[in-house]
Structures are given as C-alpha cells and as structure tokens.
Amino acid sequence: MRNETWSRRAAALACLTAGLLLAGCASDLQTYSSPQHQTLHLQPNELAHGGLAFLTPSTVTGQEEDKQSLAYVFAATLKAKRPEIRFDALPQTIGALNRAGLAETYRRMYRDYRDTGVFDAAVLKQVAQAAGMRYLVQLKLANMEQGARGRFSVLGLSLLNTQYANMRVFFQIWDSRDGSIVWEGIDEVSMAFDTGQERRVTFRTIAERAAEDLIASLP
Numbered sequence: 001m002r003n004e005t006w007s008r009r010a011a012a013l014a015c016l017t018a019g020l021l022l023a024g025c026a027s028d029l030q031t032y033s034s035p036q037h038q039t040l041h042l043q044p045n046e047l048a049h050g051g052l053a054f055l056t057p058s059t060v061t062g063q064e065e066d067k068q069s070l071a072y073v074f075a076a077t078l079k080a081k082r083p084e085i086r087f088d089a090l091p092q093t094i095g096a097l098n099r100a101g102l103a104e105t106y107r108r109m110y111r112d113y114r115d116t117g118v119f120d121a122a123v124l125k126q127v128a129q130a131a132g133m134r135y136l137v138q139l140k141l142a143n144m145e146q147g148a149r150g151r152f153s154v155l156g157l158s159l160l161n162t163q164y165a166n167m168r169v170f171f172q173i174w175d176s177r178d179g180s181i182v183w184e185g186i187d188e189v190s191m192a193f194d195t196g197q198e199r200r201v202t203f204r205t206i207a208e209r210a211a212e213d214l215i216a217s218l219p
Contacts, residue, residue: 029193029201035213037185042173044219050134052078052087052173053127056094057139058114070141070169070207077211082218086133093131100130113138121179128176135182136174143168146200164192165201171214185214 054075057067068090075089088096097106109123119138128136146165166189173183187210191201 029191029205031189031191031209033187033189033209033213035185035187035210035217037171037183037214037217039219040180040182040184042175042182042219047082047135047173047218048084048086051132052085052135052137053093053096053131053133054088054090054137054139055127056090056110057141058110059141060143063141063144066141066144066203069203070139073204073207074137074139074171074211074215077208077215081212081215085218087137088131088133093127096131097127100126102126102130119174119179124174124179125176134176136176138170138172138174140170140172141167142170144203146203148200162192162194163200164190165203165206166190167206167210169207169210169214183218185217187213189213 054071057070059067059070071090075087078085078087097103105123106127109120109127113119119136124136128134144165144167148161148163168186168188171185171187172181174180175182189206189210191206191209193201
C-alpha cells in the first residue's frame with residue numbers, strides 16, 4: 001500500500017512538473033521601457049548631412065566587457081532603422097584614430113570625460129576630423145542587471161522561475177564644430193519572462209530594445 005501511494009504521488013508530481021515546464025516554455029517576454037529625449041539644437045537632416053562617429057561607450061564598474069557589445073547593437077540598429085544617416089561604427093572610428101596617430105589623445109579625452117562628463121572641444125574636433133564625420137555619439141551604460149527569481153518549487157526543486165533584465169542607457173550626440181551636445185536621450189528598459197528551462201534575457205535582446213527606442217526619436 002505504501003509503495004502504491006508513493007507511486008501515485010510520484011506520477012502526480014511528474015505530471016505537475018511537465019505542465020509547469022510547458023507553461024514556462026510558452027511564457028511571453030514582458031517588456032517595459034520609458035525613453036525620454038531632448039533636442040537641443042539639432043535640425044532634421046543634419047545627421048544625414050554631417051555624419052556620425054561612434055565613440056567608446058562608458059559604463060559602470062563591472063560592465064566594462066559590455067561596452068563594445070552596446071556600441072555594436074546601437075550601430076546595427078542605426079543602420080537598419082535610419083539607413084540615410086552616414087556613420088562610422090566603433091571599430092571604424094578606432095581605426096581612423098590610430099591611423100591619424102591620435103590613440104593617446106583619444107585615451108586622455110576618454111579618461112577626462114569619465115571624470116568630468118565633458119569632452120575637450122579642441123580634441124573633439126581632431127577626433128571628428130580623423131573620422132571624417134561632424135557628429136560624435138557617446139553612449140553610457142548606467143545600469144545593467146540580469147537574474148532569476150524562483151516562483152514555484154516542489155520538494156526543494158525549482159520548477160518555474162522568472163528571468164529578468166534591467167538596463168538604463170544614455171545616448172548623447174556632440175557637435176565637433178563647437179563642442180556642444182546637440183541631442184540626448186535616456187531609456188530604461190525592463191524585460192522578464194517565466195520559464196522552466198535554462199534560458200535568460202540576453203544583453204543583446206534588451207540593448208536592441210533600448211537602441212530602437214532612442215534611435216526612433218532622432219530628428
């Protein structure tokens with residue numbers, strides 16, 4: 001009798017587990033974002049005419065390895081959504097600066113920006129001239145968090161959890177002619193889904209949403 005009771009419980013648990021796993025696999029990705037921007041003195045068509053060069057993004061401590069990924073996602077999204085805008089992605093900008101012998105100058109400019117939030121106007125002009133673009137893009141990854149929260153468990157085994165990711169990113173466009181910020185925006189994106197599998201919200205997925213939000217707001 002005891003073995004029969006245990007078998008029934010085991011079968012019920014197996015059915016429950018399978019049901020939860022199926023439900024987790026079918027869960028939709030829930031997304032919330034709150035983009036904001038302000039145009040300071042950037043007119044329509046000026047980006048297409050002057051061109052953009054991506055600078056190395058800045059980030060909070062612990063997310064340094066995500067800088068190149070962030071620049072890549074924003075450049076790819078800009079190419080797809082605004083094909084009329086001529087731009088240099090980060091590798092092109094870095095290559096142009098190396099060829100022009102500006103590597104050390106760029107390093108100092110980047111270091112000073114991290115400390116002050118300001119680009120030296122004279123150096124900014126040198127960088128833009130080397131890249132052959134008038135405008136420069138500065139991205140800042142202010143927050144990035146990924147994780148999981150358990151929602152259902154049986155006998156100590158987690159069967160269903162919520163995978164989530166949160167990102168806050170700043171986007172600034174600088175005019176190399178006078179060293180001013182002509183456009184800036186910020187987006188905070190949250191994504192989550194329920195799953196019974198080893199899946200997570202990837203950096204690229206959430207970064208693409210932030211890029212789409214902000215690039216859609218460009219003049």
